[in-house]
Amino acid sequence: MKKLKEVTQLNQIIPERVLNDGLKLPVMGFGTGGFKGAAGVKVLTSAMDAGYRLIDTAFNYENEGTVGQAIRQSSVAREDLLICSKLPGRRQAYQEAIVTIEESLYRGGLDYYDLYLIHWPNPRIDLYVEAWQAMIEAKKRGYIRSIGVCNFLPEYNERLIRETGVTPSINQVELHPFYNQEQQRAKDAELGIVTESWSPLGRGHSMLKDEKIGEIAAAHGKTNTQTILRWHIQLGALPIPKASSLKHQAENLDIFDFELSEAEMKAISAFSSEDGRLWGQDPRTHEEL
Ligand SMILES: NC(=O)C1=CN([C@@H]2O[C@H](COP(=O)(O)OP(=O)(O)OC[C@H]3O[C@@H](n4cnc5c(N)ncnc54)[C@H](OP(=O)(O)O)[C@@H]3O)[C@@H](O)[C@H]2O)C=CC1
């Protein structure tokens, strides 16, 4: 793997990678679930000003407006930011999906989203292919630059590709040391899809204080959180940690000057188990509307 430090450009804290449709994304983004209103705007402008460029929101977070307001207040130009939102499960029927994407744009006060993802597959309802067709159309209309999915098992992605000929650029899935998604990552990579890690820190899980991870972290003069984020990057996954204080935001950005060894990577991956999903959200059965 090319050392990430080598590909970092001037004035750009986070290195970039290229998606299968040519869109360039920072290798780490910023999660926004729960950041709303004036307090949310403050957190988000702080994150943008600190160096985060890829911002992850969703129709269902009810904070696309907060994200839009933060964009207008931050020191960063809109075109230098990559804003991602998501289509809720209850809006997967074709026409509803188109209108929802338009509504997402109005909520954010934006002309376009850089990325838009199907939030959950909800296979029982069986509308995700129709939703995908709407996303393809929304991209053609210029509402979205790049389209992807969340929580899609390999068979769901294969079906999208088979039935529409269009491969998602991103698959955002639960991924952290307790659930390292080894098979999902391999299959995403085979299909040319970048795996993004949601809840990359397990939402403040005890892994942030774990002694074994602490020993690895100490060997590099880093914190557990930095070590876990670095593990995501070296796996080839794209983490989107959330952090409410500038202290944590800055700490989480400071991960591009060290490299974990193969043994250290393996030791962190070894926390994982088959039932390691922290909230039991198996996309086969877990539905979100
Ligand atoms: N597509 C999907 O289905 C899903 C997508 N997501 C997306 O993923 C994003 C990230 O996941 P999320 O569930 O929010 O949780 P994370 O795994 O990002 O964890 C966030 C928690 O970690 C803490 N934290 C962050 N940095 C540090 C640090 N340096 N030291 C100590 N604690 C720290 C935060 O505390 P503090 O605020 O005090 O810094 C917060 O409590 C979401 O916000 C959302 O955008 C999430 C779930 C599902």
Ligand SMILES: O=C(O)C(=O)[C@@H](O)[C@H](O)C(=O)CO
């Ligand atoms: O945060 C998200 O994007 C979700 O999909 C959440 O609903 C998450 O799965 C959750 O918090 C469920 O309790």
